[in-house]
Amino acid sequence: MRATLRALATPRRREILRLIWRDERTAGDIHRALGDVTFGAVSQHLKVLADSGLVRRRRDGRHRIYEARQDSLGPFRAWLESSWDDALYRLKLRAELEDARRGPRPRSRRRRR
């Protein structure tokens, strides 16, 4: 697949992938499940995942439904699933996200436009 590794390299996208691993969900569902990130950011991550072929998307009225393409993951599939089986997964994820979230946090000021 296209840029599989890049797409998988961030904890946020792996979290999203996990959310839609078994059951498909709408973009809004995913956004609500994540909780600490804007809708826009989620949509951008979904685009990256879709472009890399890791998720499939379809329209349903005014919703977009996302679903993981488990088959497209090849050897990574086992790796991902095993990481999720880990009882400590949630904890690890929290920590990793906390780290990553030293990213753009407090907003400074708005711009004209």
Add this chain to the structure above:
Amino acid sequence: MRATLRALATPRRREILRLIWRDERTAGDIHRALGDVTFGAVSQHLKVLADSGLVRRRRDGRHRIYEARQDSLGPFRAWLESSWDDALYRLKLRAELEDARRGPRPRSRRRRR
């Protein structure tokens, strides 16, 4: 392993990994084989690879010898090797590196110190 995906996510580090896949090499060898990047940058990549457990390093006089730890790659091993079997690999790599190299290219000016 620690941050396997992050370490593997860049073409440069995958290229390095490939160079030391079958036979170990010194840092200098790797640097010369790459050709278009400074020694410092190579050393930094080697550090990332070592920290993530993907390569093993040992001292030999004033040399440092690096060797891929194929076993540490788990499911990624097959993926990497298959990507290298591809006859188009070198070409793909070039293109990907060209892309990545829209990164820090022309130097601007030096700093005091």
Add this chain to the structure above:
DNA sequence: ACATCATTTTAGTTATAACTAAACTAATGC
């Protein structure tokens, strides 16, 4: 057409990553 809801896209900010040049460290040989 207009309002509303769901989502995507855009513009801008901050942190991070890949890099260069130069300083530093370490082993070897004189």
Add this chain to the structure above:
DNA sequence: GCATTAGTTTAGTTATAACTAAAATGATGT
């Protein structure tokens, strides 16, 4: 100790990535 060679680390630059807020798109319902 000093010079040389090999490699690492540091400081600074540029590009990229993850994010926010707001604008834009698109489907549905009136």
